Amino acid sequence: MSEATATATRPAIDLARIRAWLPAYGVYVAIALLMLFNVLFTPNFLAWSNLRIQLIQMAPIVIVALGMALVIGTEGIDLSVGAVMALAAALIPLYLGYGVIAAIIVSLIAGVLVGLINGTLVARVGLQPIVATLALFVGGRGLALVISGGQLKDVRNEDLIYLGSGDLFGIPVLVWIAALLVLIVGFVVRRTVFGRRLLAIGGNRPATELAGVPVKRVLVTVYVVCSVLASIAGLLAVARIQSSDASAVGLLIELSAITAVVVGGTPLTGGRVRVLGTVAGALLMQLVVATMIKHNLQPSTTEMVQAVIILVAVYVARERKTR
């Protein structure tokens, strides 16, 4: 309680300041620590080829997490993102015959449609987001499997593969795309009418509604954006794996994405979105998994370590309330 006296008598570390600073930047501290460990103990860690792999692997999660962060900002959640990735993936090989652009457009349209369904169920029917998106979580992947005939299909289209494994100015195209999307979403949240409205909805939906904000339209848009981002992630996953496997693409990614968002400091209660934090959250989880794999630790250890890191990160970042 009496921090003032403590600092007066012992001018050592300013605990109060650290405490105020940690919640916002705790995830970056964790990243730094993990990086340090890897630099010291993991061979080849600082090599560009390795860093590159980490960036590539986290790109789809970052993209999905961006959309998830927006949805969470409205006090929602979207469980269907993995299924959307599968749908996008299933559609690509079917339309690749008409060219990459056509295939991409079709898979994005699928994203739009799913988003419209989710958004409508949440905004207009009034379902709880978790339940509304649960239906497509269950059914969406099934639909993807129906569309793809349940079969994994190889993708040999060079243009598409370029998106997944090509470089532009020495940096993977995939990473460029993810970075661009981060900038766009960050900009949208900070600078646009849509961004402010979205946060207001998350803060107090009835009040925002009474203020004359077209809440339903904004909400539907948010879910559409989230699904479209997921379908981008889905088609990039296909480009990267060079095959389309509706049964595996994006499996359980909803949980990874939510984790990235929350670990990055965005509260599940809505009203605030941390875009950079979300990227940091994804990076942290990527580094954890990479570290575990590189040190040949098995899933049992990886999962328990992940659990602890999530808890610590979120504990540090939790909302403080005076008592």
Add this chain to the structure above:
Amino acid sequence: MALLEVVDVSKVFPGVRALDDVSFTLQAGEVHALVGENGAGKSTLIKVLTGVYQPDAGSLRYRDEAARFDTPMDAQRAGISTIYQEVNLIPLMSVAHNLFLGREPRNALGLLDEGRMHREASEILIRYGVTTDVRRQLGTLALGAQQMVALARAVMIDAKVVIMDEPTSSLEPREVATLFGVIRDLHAQGIGIVYVSHRLDELYQICDAVTILRDGKVVHTGKLADLERIRLVSLMLGREMSAVRREGFTGFAGGHATAADAEPVLKVTDLNSRRRLHDISFSVRPGEVVGLGGLLGAGRSETIKAIGGAYPIDGGTVEVDGRDLKRPTTVQAVKAGIAVQPEDRKAEGLVAGLSVRENIALAVLPRLSRFGLVSDRRIDEIVRTYMDRLRIKASGPDQRVGDLSGGNQQKVLLARLLATRPKVLLLDEPTRGIDVGAKAEVQSLIDELAAEGLGVVLVSSDAEELVEGADRVVVLRDGAVVGELTGDRVTTEALLETIAAAAELEENNE
């Protein structure tokens, strides 16, 4: 004997010293008024007394012993019972379950005795004028009835101290009378009562002693009877008596200049909504303040919301400046120039987690942006304008609205409405829960706005406010218009008569 004592208590929130070395003594069998402006620290003091907050410094004494309450439960067990400012019950649970929560009667097996609970609940509540089926969900009751349940709950336990934080702000006159009856009973039993209210006439009716808080400090404590009303106000506000006297109690100047033949800016015709509203018609001309009168539950809030597009209607028309809006949505209503200030500021008015700036700008973002990109410069301009004009007290435009005092929150809400440059302003209890100073400011603001040519609809449970502020009063009952008061008939007496006459009429029809 001092029943409850607060000794030199301080409580600091980030950026605010909500209580600064406050001492306060409650005697047994005393009704002690606790007054002060919005944000003076009344609720905070109460929360310290009841274990919701722990004081940062200072101590409590209860029945002549040092006391410490870690949780509200501790305080309750010790016999300190509280009705908080916002009704704090569980809307989804039944009335009886709310009444008995945590102390439900149990049978021999240790299981709850529902039968007994319902029986006893009905018996208890009748004394408070609540005759509803106690198995009904509490949330479906009118606010006043809910407040009565909270009161019954607080008094039911063997309380030695009962604390009431603005208990009457959502009660109708009849219920206020019941409440005062209960207070007198408690008083007679030697129970100490702390009573917080912004309604000064109530204080003088019921209280023995008074403590005045200003900016977290005690500025006066003593017998209420010894304290002139005007002096009390000046202590509260920290202003000279003469200044207070000059300004008067309500901020209304009375009477607005409206051309009798002016076309109405708002015209409502035969508004119907499933079982709640029946053929409601009235109109408002530019520069006119039309009051909506009636008891709680009369449908005033629903009427206002329906006009603003926030309550579903089955029929009827809403016209603004002669243009039919055809069942407006909230978006269309705002676009057409209708601004609604909802009754429940916290739940439907403000986004507590966002800043003053974001809240004021929320409704007008499209106007302050180009191609969907907001212009911070233009937002700042408008925010500064309204913060100045409404004298909003905040550390700055970036302060979280949730941390402002009630009065300032209300002003932020009004600022947001005004920023939309409305043609009609629909105000639902605009001065509920705000202090005399802020109240007068809001009231004179309403005058000002009318003078600028806005049409205003005013809903208030404070009859005085209604008749002084409005040029005409449309009286509602059970969702229907039962009369209209104009000219000399705009008086408290006429208002109550109209309501009563309608009640009798209905009775005869049954």
Add this chain to the structure above:
Amino acid sequence: MTQTVSDHEVAAVVAADERRAERIDRIVGLIQRQGALAVLVVVVVIGSVAFPNFRSFDNAATILIAAAPPALIALGMTFVIITGGIDLSVGSLYVLGGVVSAYASQWGLLPAFLAPLAVCGLIGVLNGALIAYSRMAPFIVTLAALLGARGLMRAISDEGSTTYLVENDAFRAFGTGSFLGIGYPVWLVAAVFAAGMVLLSRTRFGHAVYAVGGSEDAASLMGVAVRRTKVWVYVMSGLLAGLAGAINAAKLGSGVTVLGTGMELDAIAAVVIGGTLLTGGAGTIAGTIAGVLLLGVIQNMINQVGNVPSSYQQVISGAFLAVVVVAQTYLVKLRRVT
């Protein structure tokens, strides 16, 4: 203030009005609360007409025994959701409970039940304590527990490759035997549900659960021990998931490590279909039973059709889920408006 209206007159009018409103309220409320039951009845009738094999006693027994573990998990989830929380860790705890139970069965019947309860109950305590005392979101705490418990299960089973066999004949017999044609586990689950119903509707704890979910702040100000209540519901959820694991181990005769993921979402779906609000504060156990059975019956009927490819099965389940939940929501809305 003058009082021109007599109290009696006003009260009488109000009362008449209220009585009418209450009647409608109650009927709609009943449909809403028991909506899942109504749908269940409809589905069962259709199934019985359409599929001769569906209406056999054996098939009913099979549906029940298959529904036993998910029902227990959904029971715990009901309590958690009524407090406004969520527990994502139950699927992992279920698998962990099964492995621990099979392992402990070497020391007898009692350890086979108690060991998983202890382990899963403890994780429930951790969940509850973190949620109640450090104000972390239930979603994220139990998500971490989902990972942690699965890691633990893998750690004690050599990355899942060791399957402990049930070493106790009585325990095995409990899992596969039956009374009156209905498996013992079903009887046990029925008893636990009966206890759960009494707990939720007839005890102070049960009312505290509703109060916490209805409004945490209000409950706290009304003197409800909010934190303790929260801890307990997560403990219960953990215990029930552990018990579900145990009866499943008894039935399968081993601590299978590859049980499917996603049990937590099934449980949430069942609870929601049963009419419990995810926002907390309302819900019934009877509804949850109907929700669990509904999911089981639908699955069974898809199999009855014969040759539905697996992908179509998912589509049907998803569509069905959507229909039921949308219907529920409209019923709730109907109730609010009238």
Add this chain to the structure above:
Amino acid sequence: KSEDGDTPSGGSPASGGAQVVQSAAPGAKTCTLEQFGGTKVDLKTAKVGFSQSEKEANPFRIAETQSIKDEAAKLGIPSGNLQTTNAASQFNKQISDVEQMIDSGVQLLIIAPLNSDGWDSVFAKAAAKKIPIVTIDRKINASSCTDYLTFIGSDFEEQGKRAADKMAAALGNKGEVAILLGAPGNNVTTLRTKGFKDQIAKAAPDVKVVFEQTGQFSREEGQKVSEQLLQSNPDIKGIYAENDEMALGAEVALKGAGKKPGDVKIVSIDGTKGAVQAIVDGWIYAVIESNPRFGPLAFETATKFFNGEPIPEDIIISDREYDESNAKTDLNSAY
């Protein structure tokens, strides 16, 4: 169990990829209808149940289910009499699927089990009705002729051993190798790992397993893990993938890391078209087959059984293998 000794060479391409049974060990346990205690059933009019464990996304599963359906049609079993279920990797669902089929009166059960343990309740129920169970692909830990009739499938441990031999040959008996494990907890994974490691230790002790991580039997995971592996263990010489999907994922990772075909030797198991093609392209060194075409053998076994013939407790099929020498010519027998 199956015998050790020389590995059976791949069957002749003429057989079109059909399963070939290894000669049973002399004196191995057998089972007849009489011993089993069941009644004779005419397959043409019988009700048959087939329970598939995983979604038909992996070529192995597609081929497996299709083969059962095709053979049933060939035998003239009306499609209404063949009930198929798919547990979508949910073990409890597979258990209740089978129980439900028993309730609905099937007279023969063919099961592709998700897991080797956990079948107590099913056996109890099937035994009461004397329904013979043929388990295919994965074996169930229980007693034949009482709990179930017979197991038809590959010897997974043997597959691991043969992969080890191939790896040893590819690396000239020395170098560091990594294992891409199958889904954890799966007995296919366990046995393929054990067979590989044991054989490496025995036959090529200078080959060191330095890395083993699960790729969940999926291509994407296989690729991700391989990408990490190639960074942290740049000296890796060989990758043993416990199924073809993961091997194909590793191939993409190798390409991404700028490797050329043959830089890192991949040996895997299954024999899908994609993997055999990768041998032709030089990315994969060898593939040990795991033949999923169980239909003919399963129904043939059932027919024999109902005719009173003795059925061996394990019917182990001889899996072929693919490498540079036969990949091109035998591409058509891959599935």
